[in-house]
Amino acid sequence: MNANRFKALVLRTGGTNCDLETKVALEELGVKTEIVHMNSVEKKNLLEYHLIVFPGGFSYGDYVRAGAVWGKRVLAKLRTQLEKFIEEGRLILGICNGFQVLAEAGVLPGNGVSETPSIALANNSSAKYECRWVWIRVENNETPFTTAMRKGEVLRIPVGHAEGRFLTGSEEILNELKRNEQILFRYVLPNGDDANGLYPYNPNGSTYDIAGICSKKGNVMGMMPHPERAFFGWQLPEWSGRPPERGDGWKIFKSIVDYLESYR
Amino acid sequence: MRMKVEVRLKPGHFDPEGDVTAKSLRDLGFPVSTVKVGKVYILEVEVSDRKEALKLAEDMCKKLLANPVKDDYSIEVLSP
Numbered sequence: 580m581n582a583n584r585f586k587a588l589v590l591r592t593g594g595t596n597c598d599l600e601t602k603v604a605l606e607e608l609g610v611k612t613e614i615v616h617m618n619s620v621e622k623k624n625l626l627e628y629h630l631i632v633f634p635g636g637f638s639y640g641d642y643v644r645a646g647a648v649w650g651k652r653v654l655a656k657l658r659t660q661l662e663k664f665i666e667e668g669r670l671i672l673g674i675c676n677g678f679q680v681l682a683e684a685g686v687l688p689g690n691g692v693s694e695t696p697s698i699a700l701a702n703n704s705s706a707k708y709e710c711r712w713v714w715i716r717v718e719n720n721e722t723p724f725t726t727a728m729r730k731g732e733v734l735r736i737p738v739g740h741a742e743g744r745f746l747t748g749s750e751e752i753l754n755e756l757k758r759n760e761q762i763l764f765r766y767v768l769p770n771g772d773d774a775n776g777l778y779p780y781n782p783n784g785s786t787y788d789i790a791g792i793c794s795k796k797g798n799v800m801g802m803m804p805h806p807e808r809a810f811f812g813w814q815l816p817e818w819s820g821r822p823p824e825r826g827d828g829w830k831i832f833k834s835i836v837d838y839l840e841s842y843r
Numbered sequence: 844m845r846m847k848v849e850v851r852l853k854p855g856h857f858d859p860e861g862d863v864t865a866k867s868l869r870d871l872g873f874p875v876s877t878v879k880v881g882k883v884y885i886l887e888v889e890v891s892d893r894k895e896a897l898k899l900a901e902d903m904c905k906k907l908l909a910n911p912v913k914d915d916y917s918i919e920v921l922s923p
Contacts, residue, residue, distance in 0.1 A: 643882075643907060643908065644910060647907060647910070648907075651906065651907050683910065694905075694906070695905065695911055696910050696911065696912060697912065698912060699912035699913045702858075702859050702860055703859065704857060704859050706860055706863040744857075746912055746913055747912065748912040784859075
């Protein structure tokens with residue numbers, strides 16, 4: 580595999596704490612990865628990169644709403660570049676806080692950027708920070724983020740968030756997400772059956788058990804679970820026994836690399 | 844001009860923080876049926892025209908302070 584012709588940008592800001600794991604995961608698959616702070620991002624040309632990742636964390640202390648401040652800062656600093664980046668079909672991945680950022684910036688679920696968000700990641704219905712392993716089912720495996728999986732495959736990946744309850748502004752937006760097959764991952768029971776909101780399998784009360792969605796064109800994806808925390812076998816709960824070489828999160832990064840290799 | 848912006852969940856929206864707070868207050872013996880939790884922002888805005896200040900605050904709500912998917916907001920001028 581010769582993925583080192585691909586470049587990824589992992590953005591960070593005050594409160595980001597999953598940037599390093601994300602970089603390690605991408606580099607393990609051969610992608611050249613740079614971590615860049617928001618304060619120096621303006622010196623960068625985004626179009627040099629094939630992938631931008633907004634990693635997990637608690638950017639700006641989750642003040643106002645999780646992801647809101649970073650989301651708006653991204654718009655203020657990078658809007659034009661980001662719109663071009665998306666339009667060219669390059670990839671953006673938002674994990675956990677990164678998903679909240681993409682939602683608040685209006686990058687998801689539409690195409691490009693809209694000033695007003697049409698989705699929200701609200702406080703968990705348990706009113707608690709939920710840190711646990713969950714099972715998610717692949718609903719659409721024809722996107723750059725899911726090609727290395729089967730449709731209907733169940734992945735085990737952990738979540739860690741207090742604001743992850745996926746909401747849409749209207750029933751119509753939810754229906755559109757379904758119609759366009761933008762729902763990539765749904766929380767399910769360990770056997771793959773629908774969770775139907777059942778706690779703790781649906782850890783936050785998300786509408787329609789939604790764990791991750793992509794944009795209409797499919798090149799922007801946001802998800803609450805942390806694939807970078809389930810990348811190596813030694814990160815799994817069975818680490819002290821005989822863990823497999825890789826966790827299920829690996830498949831998401833592998834999909835990205837496979838996609839880049841076949842289309843770029 | 845000093846202003847107050849209050850952001851709270853839209854009516855009918857599930858408010859887990861409010862529910863937990865209500866339960867805790869009931870545990871202490873208070874006759875509380877519901878609690879709704881919101882956020883209050885006190886702003887010093889550098890304009891002197893009341894109308895203009897209200898418009899600015901409205902804009903702030905739309906752009907940052909509230910997410911229209913789940914939040915309502917109200918704006919008040921506290922002092923000139």
